[in-house]
Amino acid sequence: MSVWFITGCSTGFGRELATLVLDRGERAVVTARDPDQVADIVADHGDRALALPLDVTDPAQVTASVERAEEVFGSIDVLVNNAGYGYLAAIEEGEDAQVRELFEANVFGLVSVTKAVLPGMRARRHGHILNVSSVGGLAAFGATGYYHATKFAVEGLSESLAAEVAPLGIRVTIVEPGGFRTNWSGPSMKQSGTRIDDYSQTAGKRRETTLGTYGSQPGDPVRAAEAILTVVRSANPPLRLLLGGDALNVANAKLDTLRRDFDGWKELTLSTAFPV
Numbered sequence: 001m002s003v004w005f006i007t008g009c010s011t012g013f014g015r016e017l018a019t020l021v022l023d024r025g026e027r028a029v030v031t032a033r034d035p036d037q038v039a040d041i042v043a044d045h046g047d048r049a050l051a052l053p054l055d056v057t058d059p060a061q062v063t064a065s066v067e068r069a070e071e072v073f074g075s076i077d078v079l080v081n082n083a084g085y086g087y088l089a090a091i092e093e094g095e096d097a098q099v100r101e102l103f104e105a106n107v108f109g110l111v112s113v114t115k116a117v118l119p120g121m122r123a124r125r126h127g128h129i130l131n132v133s134s135v136g137g138l139a140a141f142g143a144t145g146y147y148h149a150t151k152f153a154v155e156g157l158s159e160s161l162a163a164e165v166a167p168l169g170i171r172v173t174i175v176e177p178g179g180f181r182t183n184w185s186g187p188s189m190k191q192s193g194t195r196i197d198d199y200s201q202t203a204g205k206r207r208e209t210t211l212g213t214y215g216s217q218p219g220d221p222v223r224a225a226e227a228i229l230t231v232v233r234s235a236n237p238p239l240r241l242l243l244g245g246d247a248l249n250v251a252n253a254k255l256d257t258l259r260r261d262f263d264g265w266k267e268l269t270l271s272t273a274f275p276v
Contacts, residue, residue, distance in 0.1 A: 001026055003073040004078045004080065005031070005113075010034065014080070017225040022041065028042075028048070028050070029069040030042055052065045056112060062109075062112045078232055081113055084109075089191065092199070093196055103149075114161070122165075129171070130228065130231075138176060138251050142199075143207045159174075176247055179217035179246055180221050180224055181215065181220065183214075219246075
C-alpha cells in the first residue's frame with residue numbers, strides 16, 4: 001500500500017487522482033492551498049488519508065507538509081507535482097509580475113516540493129515522481145508562450161532528474177495531457193490585461209479559442225487518473241506519458257517538424273566543424 005503525496009487537489013487532475021488512489025486502497029496526502037476544499041476527498045478514508053494546506057510557492061509550507069506526511073505515514077512513495085495553472089498573453093503583452101508568479105507556481109514550486117521529498121526517497125532507494133507537464137511542454141502556440149516556457153522547463157528538469165535518480169531506485173514520469181475537462185481553460189486561467197491590436201489575429205484570436213474550449217475539452221480527468229495509476233503500478237514506467245488523442249497528434253506533428261528542419265538543414269549543420 002503506497003503513500004501518495006499529491007499537490008493541487010482542489011480541482012482537476014489532482015482531485016480525481018486523489019479520489020481514485022484512496023478508493024483503490026492506497027494512502028494519500030491530499031494537499032491544497034485551502035484544505036477545506038479537499039475535506040470531502042479524505043472523508044470516510046480514516047487514517048489512510050491526510051489533508052494538508054500547501055501553497056507550493058511557500059517554502060515553509062512545503063517543508064511543513066512533507067515533514068507532516070512523513071511523520072504520519074513514515075514515507076512518501078509517490079510524489080505527484082500537479083499544482084499549476086495557465087496564462088494567456090502574447091509575449092509582448094506579458095506582465096512581469098504575473099509571469100514571475102506563473103514561474104513560481106509551475107516551476108519553482110515543483111522544484112521546492114521535489115527537493116523536500118527526495119531525501120526520504122534516496123534514503124529508502126525507492127520512489128516515483130510524476131511531474132504534470134502538458135503537451136504544451138513539447139510544442140508551443142501563440143498566446144500561451146509563458147505557460148509553454150514553464151512546461152518546457154519542467155520537461156528539461158524532469159529529464160535531468162530521471163538520469164540522476166535512476167541509479168537510486170527512483171523513477172520519474174512526465175505526464176503530458178492534451179485538453180481535459182478541468183478548470184485550466186476556465187476559472188483557473190489567468191490573463192494579461194494588456195492587449196496589443198497587432199496581435200489580435202494571432203495571440204488575441206487564440207486567447208478566445210482557448211477560453212472557448214472550457215467545458216467541452218475531449219479528455220476525461222477520471223480516465224487520466226486511471227492511466228496515471230496504471231503507470232505507477234507498472235514494472236517499467238515511461239519517462240513520458242501522453243494523455244489524449246489530441247496530445248498524441250500534436251506530439252507527432254512536432255516530431256515531423258523537427259525531423260524536417262534537421263534533415264533539411266543537415267549540410268549547413270555539419271559545415272560548422274573545424275576544417276580537417
